[in-house]
Amino acid sequence: MKKNSAVAAQTKQNLTDAFWDIYCNKRIEKITIKEVTVKAGYNRSTFYEYFTDVYDVLEQLEDTLISKLQELPVQQLSSTDSAFSFEALINVYVQHSKYLAVLLGDHGDPAFQAKTKRSMKPLMKEVLLKQGAKDDFELDYTLEYALSAMIGVLSYWFNQEHAPPLENLMELLGRLSTEGVMKNPDGR
Known part of the structure; x- marks a missing residue:
């Protein structure tokens, strides 16, 4: 089943916002995917639907x-x-x-x-x-x-x-x- 594009866009934005909150206080090489997903409230597999790694988010x-x-x-x-x-x-x-x-x-x-x-x-x-x-x-x-x-x-x-x-x-x-x-x- 294909995801609703509005839901997908919101999920991607939530992950980006979580990454950004962390990035404002921490160098990118110290940021983990786990940190981003926990902060955004998603699992790792959801992260990988949109990004390859934290450098890709940036x-x-x-x-x-x-x-x-x-x-x-x-x-x-x-x-x-x-x-x-x-x-x-x-x-x-x-x-x-x-x-x-x-x-x-x-x-x-x-x-x-x-x-x-x-x-x-x-x-x-x-x-x-x-x-x-x-x-x-x-x-x-x-x-x-x-x-x-x-x-x-x-x-x-x-x-x-x-x-x-x-x-x-x-x-x-x-x-x-x-x-x-x-x-x-x-x-x-």
Whole structure:
């Protein structure tokens, strides 16, 4: 008998949530399938219907988050007043901050930052090429720099106890992307 797809989706989500609760406090190499199944209230055979191991749970979760970033329409990434609009990216980050703050944080998956950059770089490149950028090594390194900075700043922002309002952060990122780091805030 074929399982109800809604029940199957809920079971998979319950296992993922149980894994995530554990992953937030424990390194992945120390997490066992037994821990996940006990926390979720299922047996090992149910776990294996959806995942091969705990690394597979993490990879599927990361792939889902990456697909959300790739769904951003290029038009949302364009902005008339700057080379690149961070608002669409920040909104996705805020929506999925439960996962992204951890995965991109100090105790997260180091490979996830690279996956994130690989997925976003073509989107950003497309925007900049349409705005007249030259497709060369300088664009590639500029994108790497911008993505590394953006991911670092967003992770830092989410982990601050007294973080500035989101609007202030978006204004700062926009200003940094157009004026650079060395320009004084007062315009001199």
